[in-house]
Amino acid sequence: MDRISRFFGRIRRFIDEAWSELKKVSWPTIPQTRNLTVLVLAVSAAVGLFITVFDAIFLEAIKLVNTQ
Numbered sequence: 001m002d003r004i005s006r007f008f009g010r011i012r013r014f015i016d017e018a019w020s021e022l023k024k025v026s027w028p029t030i031p032q033t034r035n036l037t038v039l040v041l042a043v044s045a046a047v048g049l050f051i052t053v054f055d056a057i058f059l060e061a062i063k064l065v066n067t068q
Helices: 002-024 030-067
Strands: none
16 A cells, blocks of 8 residues: 555656646747747748759659650
């Protein structure tokens, strides 16, 4: 029984410490979260477009090399 109480005591201590650390976090505001989300989506779309364009260019270059 002592082993079980120590186990739950450790879980309780972990939760208390985690909660204490979460209270110290500087959480972003809703507008900050929205703006950063839009920024991440825009950068992801730009990188995806960049990769797509270069993939198409390299694909055509490889086709030209293979046909000769």
